Amino acid sequence: MRLLITFTVVLAVASAQNATNRFPADFMFGAATAAYQVEGAWNEDGKGESIQDYMFHNYPEYMVGEDNGDVACDSYHQYLQDVEMLKTLNADIYRFSIAWSRVLPNGDLDFINQAGIDYYNNLIDALLANGIQPLVTMYHWDLPQALQYIGGWPNELLVDYFVEYARLLFQNFGDRVKWWLTFNEPHQFTMGYAMLGVAPSQPAPGIGDYLATHTVIKAHARVWHMYDEEFRATQNGSVGITLNMDWPEPETNSTEDAEAADRARQFVMGMFAHPIYSQDGDYPAVVRQQVDANSAAEGRPRSRLPTFTQEEIEYIRGSADFFGMNHYNTTFVTPGLTGESPSKTRDTAVITSDPVEYLGAMLEAINTDGVPVIGYTAWSLIDTIEWNLGFTVTYGLCEVDKTSPNKTRTPKESAAFMSEVFRTKELPSQYNLY
DSSP: OEEEEETTEEEOOOOSOOOTTBOOTTOEEEEEOOHHHHOOOTTSTTOOOBHHHHHHHHOGGGSSTTOOTTTTTOHHHHHHHHHHHHHHTTOSEEEEEOOHHHHSTTSSTTOOOHHHHHHHHHHHHHHHHTTOEEEEEEESSOOBHHHHTTTSTTSTTHHHHHHHHHHHHHHHHTTTOOEEEEEEOHHHHGGGGTSTTSTTOOOOTTTHHHHHHHHHHHHHHHHHHHHHHHTHHHHOOEEEEEEEOOOEEESSSSHHHHHHHHHHHIIIIIHHHHHHHSSSOSSOHHHHHHHHHHHHHTTOSSOSSOOOOHHHHHHHTTOOSEEEEEOOOOEEEEEOOOSOSSOHHHHHTEEEEOOOOHHHHHHHHHHTTOOOEEEEEEEOSBOOOOGGGTTSSOOOSEEEOTTSTTOOEEEOHHHHHHHHHHHHOBOOGGGOOO
16 A cells, blocks of 8 residues: 655655665655635636635634635636746645536536636646646535535535546546545544534534544545546556544553553544555444444434445445545643543543654655655645635745735745755755654
């Protein structure tokens, strides 16, 4: 299984051992963005409304300041600037997402928006003309609002809608796109069915988020099998999923803290990774045990966590060509109860606290541990709308002048450092951890 790391993200397949400060010659470096965070043009050229558009238009109090994604970085009009920044970075690959409602305004095939198809074709062609591989995320948190009106991800009919959307993407872009991610961070966006302020802002904790999780896992597997059966032979691409994990470490050396840390991992990443990547499939045993027991204690006639049939377990297991991982920071973990009842947080039964040289650790994993990492995309290419935080945080390698008509991009000092690492595939010795 190959590993892709984004945000810090990585893909995986490894080459032979290298010098300790060098990445494999075929290692792919790049940067990432997401449609809502950079494109703008929220209602131009036939684009439909997304759950992000709806939430921030109707509940602006959920956004820090007065920013939203209506204009964002205007990448819909300024995508060639983005490509130029990628060239400046010596990037091999660009991870971006397609806005579902830009190509299917209603979320369904009743109306295909050719202007949206044209935009992504132009972006993909510009990338390839500059020697940059497109890595496309199908879903980065921006469900068409029309599909939220029928319940959104807790409604298993969304599996069919997502498969039809994915087929459209393969048909239109699969001749040139060889790297696909079905979903970005489902642990994060399924929270939108558990709490206010995360689109679609439907507070049904410990129920809605588990129903959404169940649908998303099924949708991912259906798309992978569809690609495998209908497109792989002619397009020869790879389909995976990106999961996130802010790594929990035991607060002490106690068995209880070790078990708490593992439980925290299983409730965040394991819920999605175990059904797809493990030999046994299905949800992690500790997740099933915790939610089933808590549901019974609450007097419920059924578990709040849905159940896969044995046929579904076997169908989902192995449905990925590579593993994408997003990682931001590490926390310390000890047993304890927090969060409202019911909720996924309370089911997890851990308390976390905050205390990290990522490229050095990744290089060590490749060259010392033999982990088959094939790529890394930094979050983010440019300063983006960071969801509820707006433009108050600036993670981009390139600054965006929000006051200029063309939203001019300017590389930061970090871009110079990263462009040299990307070019040489070599990490300066002071960042080498081993």
